Amino acid sequence: AQSVTQLGSHVSVSEGALVLLRCNYSSSVPPYLFWYVQYPNQGLQLLLKYTSAATLVKGINDFEAEFKKSETSFHLTKPSAHMSDAAEYFCAVSPGGTSYGKLTFGQGTILTVHP
């Protein structure tokens, strides 16, 4: 079984500041991990994914995440926040190595960016 915990339902940063969104996972098998972003009234868009290759993963819009097995974490970061980054972010886990790939999502973190 898989589960995801996103620490902090709301995160607020100033424009230009570091963005850090936290995600911890639980998985009985080696996981595949994902970050999705959801803008208001839209569907989810994939930001980046970890599928057992490099542990530091780079995604779109300068986001990146690092898979840390020892900490069971997959935190999302961006060096400098932009107003357009304001959205809801979801971390998701899937059992690696299977053809099903059922995604289990965290509860989401709403990112607010102040000017």
Next chain:
Amino acid sequence: DAGVIQSPRHEVTEMGQEVTLRCKPISGHNSLFWYRQTMMRGLELLIYFNNNVPIDDSGMPEDRFSAKMPNASFSTLKIQPSEPRDSAVYFCASRGDRDRSSYEQYFGPGTRLTVT
């Protein structure tokens, strides 16, 4: 590519009525997923199809919910009878075989359902 298409985008109906949500996956994709998003429960997988066959429907909340995929380019999610607690945003997502190794799912814009 038009992406995953869902209709309607918004649906308001009265309790007891039948509701049908529609999804057209990305052409060539052979896996289709229906999700429900609510404030209380977050994003939940309702049902998953592969090659038009339901593989996992363990997330379907009760018998009032049913889903079909008559062909590779169309799926429906039906609620009959609808109840106020069914109010949510329903997402459809699709995935192609070539994405199987990365499990990337492409989401539609969602249908916002309000049952009064």
